[in-house]
């Protein structure tokens with residue numbers, strides 16, 4: 001069938017997929033989403049995504065209309081119906097229609113799953129690495145929304161747009177104390193003297209599924225990793241840096257505000273983690289067709 005939307009149990013083509021104008025997801029951004037990636041027909045780390053969504057639903061007091069098993073089955077069904085081997089999956093839940101704005105018990109939660117073909121970012125980007133800037137927007141580590149993937153995504157989109165206006169690919173966000181939090185749509189890692197450093201979740205960041213994989217892999221690769229408060233200077237003076245998210249996996253971060261990070265190209269630890277991540281994905285899915293990681 002190709003690209004489709006699964007809405008509350010029924011599959012639709014994108015042209016015929018609609019939801020109510022009164023859905024609280026639209027009225028207030030009152031909902032959550034998860035972005036997942038399909039390799040060789042298998043959804044990578046589906047359970048971790050469902051767990052993060054369940055934690056977000058607890059924070060927002062959204063009563064899911066489907067059990068964990070039903071939700072898992074719905075996502076798998078939508079992917080199977082699409083027939084797509086390599087895909088992007090966006091699972092969305094909203095509080096549904098009804099109730100006054102602060103009446104959180106109102107409405108009947110709605111579930112939507114969007115599946116469309118996705119084969120990865122252009123390989124050149126992995127060779128050059130991303131250029132980043134500092135966003136004017138700050139991450140508010142005191143907001144419950146900082147650590148969940150809510151439909152209120154405009155802080156991120158505005159920061160991403162700032163990056164694009166400045167001719168960069170991603171924007172780095174500080175939190176309200178002026179320490180590093182994350183990027184507009186990815187988590188941040190830096191390399192210092194052979195150690196991997198990343199801000200802790202309490203800095204006000206989304207606990208990324210890819211970030212969790214990197215933390216796991218650092219242990220198996222024997223790399224020292226620490227989650228700690230990081231300053232902007234630690235990024236600009238880092239030996240290497242990289243960004244992580246489900247769709248782009250591990251992306252070298254080679255420039256910040258027009259200046260190179262380290263030598264300004266993909267470093268050895270970034271390469272090692274990229275290789276380890278791709279091996280992990282291949283082991284957990286039947287995904288093939290990764291671009292090869294070119295050696296200098």
Ligand SMILES: Cc1ncc(COP(=O)(O)O)c(C=O)c1O
Pocket residue numbers: 035156182183184185186187205206207208209210211244245246247
């Ligand atoms: C703000 C933000 N941080 C981090 C991430 C990375 O999360 P994950 O690795 O689960 O894709 C994302 C993903 O879109 C994001 O939007």
